[in-house]
Amino acid sequence: MENIRARVTSEHKGSYKVINENGEFLAKITGKQMFTAKSREDYPAVGDWVIIDELPENQAIIKSILPRQSIIKRKYGDKNNIGEKSDIQVIAVNIDIAFIVQSLGRDYNLNRFERYFAILGNCIKPVIILNKIDLITKQELDEILSQIKNRFSDIDVILTSTFVDNGLLQLQNYLQSGKTYCFLGSSGVGKSSIINKLLGKDLIKTDIISSYSDRGKHITTTRQMYFLQNGAIVIDNPGIREVGLANTGEVLDNLFDKINELSLKCKFNDCTHTQETSCMVLKAVNAGEIDGKQYQNYLNLKKEFDFYQMSEIEKREKERDFGKFIKKAKKDLKNYQHKNY
Secondary structure, rough: OOEEEEEEEEEOEEEEEEEEEEEEEEEEEEEHHHHHHHOOOOOOOOOOOOEEEEEEOOEEEEEEEEOOEEEOEOOOOOOOOOOOOOOEEEEOOOOEEEEEEEEEEOOOOOHHHHHHHHOOOOEEEEEEEEEOOHHHHHHHHHHHHHHHHOOOOOOOOEEEEOOEEOOHHHHHHHHOOOOOEEEOOOOOOHHHHHHHHOOOOOOOOOOOOOOOOOOOOOOOOOOOEOOOOOOOEEEOOOOOOOOOOOOOOOHHHHHHHHHHHHHHHHHHHHHHOOOOOOOOHHHHHHHOEEEEEEHHHHHHHHHHHHHHHHHHHHHHHHHHHHHHHHHHHHHHHHHHHHOOO
């Protein structure tokens, strides 16, 4: 059997849909891969390039995952199918640009943007989509754009409304052939509706909205890759309720670069930037040089990241202790067998 490259387009309870020039296949990983996997990140994810063996009846075996250029992941607090809490959820991989979608009906929040930026890492470019702009006045929209410019001066912003087809041409022109784009956001912000507009047909099922301003249900339940006519690739995602941070320490430093730069001038290396009289960050906040809400969000995200790091250390210590226990148990068993022999 020949080794052939393919790309994962969706995941379905232990199986994966993959696609290449030969068509679409329903693929599964090998038992060896499942046995050697140390975490969820060792399994295929939507966007992965994989090596497969093609089988009859459009079946395939995934033999290996090719190196990833980028990964979007979050700390996942929900329980898995055996009642245990999962650690990390891989959202998508090999993404060039991530569209962070918020609805101006009820969803708009600057701090949430920063959370999404934090999980993108340093390899994925973020772009803000403000959807349902027809729900607010021009004056309100101008105020929101001013807030975004003051806080995220280097982030592109696209204004859309699927109700009146506003901004969709600008979004289409933004998408380039061969690039992969991921849509992220809460439930009901209009991600699937935007992608349907880009596809030119209602390929993604969306629930009936009782009122346009997000009173309905969001129906996307799985991650799915779609191919646009111009050659661009887009990934739709289920709504994310909580954007938990994983290993994003360096990203936080880059995201809050001004705070990080000032922290290097603090008198104490372990300055918490919360109460120290010689803290340069606090002085900047009090002087209005750093936005107070951004500063509070920085503290929250930093605390969350530090807690995650501590949890990782404790988990590794437990793994080492368990490994020592197994080693000792085997040694004791061997000695017992030798003695009784």
